[in-house]
Every structure is written in structure tokens, then in C-alpha cells.
Amino acid sequence: MDIIPPVEDISERLLFIYDRLLQCYGAQHWWPADGDFEIVVGAILTQMTTWSNVEKAIDNLKSHNLLSPAALYQIPTSEIAEEIYSTGFYKSKARKIKAFVTWLHDYYNDSLDGLFTLPVLSLREILLSVYGIGEETADSIILYAARKPVFVIDAYTRRIMQRIGINPGGDSYHSFQALFMGNLPVNEKTYNEYHALFVRHGKERCRARPDCAGCCLSAICSHRNSIVSG
DNA sequence: GGCCAGGACACCA
DNA sequence: TGGTGTCATGGC
Numbered sequence: 001m002d003i004i005p006p007v008e009d010i011s012e013r014l015l016f017i018y019d020r021l022l023q024c025y026g027a028q029h030w031w032p033a034d035g036d037f038e039i040v041v042g043a044i045l046t047q048m049t050t051w052s053n054v055e056k057a058i059d060n061l062k063s064h065n066l067l068s069p070a071a072l073y074q075i076p077t078s079e080i081a082e083e084i085y086s087t088g089f090y091k092s093k094a095r096k097i098k099a100f101v102t103w104l105h106d107y108y109n110d111s112l113d114g115l116f117t118l119p120v121l122s123l124r125e126i127l128l129s130v131y132g133i134g135e136e137t138a139d140s141i142i143l144y145a146a147r148k149p150v151f152v153i154d155a156y157t158r159r160i161m162q163r164i165g166i167n168p169g170g171d172s173y174h175s176f177q178a179l180f181m182g183n184l185p186v187n188e189k190t191y192n193e194y195h196a197l198f199v200r201h202g203k204e205r206c207r208a209r210p211d212c213a214g215c216c217l218s219a220i221c222s223h224r225n226s227i228v229s230g
Numbered sequence: 231g232g233c234c235a236g237g238a239c240a241c242c243a
Numbered sequence: 244t245g246g247t248g249t250c251a252t253g254g255c
Contacts, residue, residue, distance in 0.1 A: 047237040053253060054236090088252040092238080134238045154236045199236060 004219055010166070011183040017164070017217060018190070021197035024216035025204075028196035031144035033058075036112050038067060039145040043137045044096050045087045057084040069110040072101040096132025103130050116146040124150065135173045143195070149188040151180040152195045156202030164220045 002020070005012035032051075033039045038058065045054045060083045061067040072080060081094035101110075108114045118126065120142060127138040139152045153176040161168070161176065168179035184190060205215050215221050 043236090046235095048235060048250090049237090049252080050235050050254075056253095086252065088235085089237090089250045090252075092250050096238080132238065136237065140236085152236085156236060195236090202236080 002219075007165075010179070013166070013220070014180065014183050017220070018194050018197070020216050021201055022193065025197055025200050027193060028200055030192055030196035031140075033144075036116070036145040037069060040100065040112070040141050041067065041097060043140040043144075044100070044132060045084060045093055047093070047137065048089065049087045053086045053088065056086040060084070060086075069101045069104050069112075072097060073105045073110065093132075099131040100133065112145065116148075120148045120150060123148070139177075143188065143191055147188055149186050149191050151177050151184075151191045153177050153180075154195070154199070156198045157195065160198055160202055160217075164217055 002016065005016050007013065031039045031042065033042055041061070042054055042058060045057055058067070061072075064083065066072060066075065066080075066083060077094045077098045080097055081090045084090050084093055084097075087093060104110055104112070104115070115123065115126075123142055123146060124138050127133050127141060128135070133141070136152060136154050139150045142148050142150045143152055153173050158176060161179075166179070168175040180191075180194070184194075201217070
């Protein structure tokens, strides 16, 4: 039986959660995609959407040889919308994809390589300036495509943290991100695996079993403890 | 038939 | 700055 770290020790408790999830599910090897540009497109398409619907859209784009910055730049937004219909919000997501490839064409010659040489903070700031890319999408691109260390906060992360009673002291994206990045070693591979494990756990456990029965985090899944970190 | 899903943006007070 | 409405298909 593992020793459960005290609630005051955020770092140890975050590592405890990570170890438990890794034991339970094994390494996830994220992001599930062929290539960096597919990760970018997938990050936009998965906004408020289940991954199975995203896969259909990705397959459509691939089968029509459209999954490249240059190809998507050349076709009209309406055609992108037809290809990604299965993801829902297809008109607005087509606009977002079009905005990104247009921006990449204008400033980086259709290539992610130059973009990804920027330091993390600059890269994040510039991605956030592109229409349709918010904090979670930007961080997913930075972590999984650019392979730089930022912690991705998504709905699963928030839900699981709430369930195990760790409160970052605010509900903002930044407060959750600061909790992880301020209490874990700065490491891209750890951030990658941690977020992927959260998604896996969120899908398999928290959504399927709201009562936490049989949960590998049940030892700390109290709904009661509230940790306030500075 | 109702509810929810790995957000982001526009608009308003 | 924070709250609310909108975008929308597919699976359960």
C-alpha cells in the first residue's frame, strides 16, 4: 500500500497522483497523430468534441490529401467545413483552421519548423493572437507538437482536481496551470504523460463512475478536502 | 428525446 | 472583468 502524502505537500501529492495513474493505465504515448500539423488540426477540432468525432474528420482530410498547411490554405473555408462536419461546430472550426493556415502561410511560409523555434512564452503569446486558438489549444500545440514544457489544463484536469479536493485557489486557467508548473519539475515528457493520463482517467472513470467506485485515486478522492495553495 | 463532449469568441453590463 | 449566448454533430 502506498503512503499517501499529506494534503499540505502539493508537490508530493501531485507526484503520487501521477504515479497512481501511470500504474493504472500505463504510458499513453500522446498525442495520437501522424505529424505535428495533424496535432495542430486535431487540437482545434477537439474543442468541445469527443475524439472519435475528430478522428473521422482527420481521416476525411487525409483521404482527400488535405492535411497539410498548403492544401488547407488553398481550398475555400466551406470545403474545409464539409470535411470536418463530424466534429460539430464545423463552420466555426473551419474558420479557425483557415485562420491558422493563412497566418502560417503569411508569416512562416506554411512551415511549423520556424514557428516552433520560438521560446515557450513567445510561442504561446503568438499562438494566442491567432483567431480560434485559446489557452488550452495553444498549450496543446506547444506541448504535443512543439514538444516544449507547458502543462495543459482541460475539462478533465479541472474535474479530477475538484474531485480529489485540490483547489488551486481560483478557477482560472492560469491558477490551475500555475499549480502544476509550480509544484512539478519542469519536464515536457512528464507534462505530456500527466495530461494524457488525466484524459484517459477522466474518460474511463470520472465520467463513467461519478461515485469514484473502483477508482485508482479513490484513496484521495474525497470530495471533502480542500487544499489552498499560494 | 435529452444530455454531454479534451473551447473559443462576441457581446453586454 | 465576469457572465451569458452561440456554434452543432454524434454517441449513449
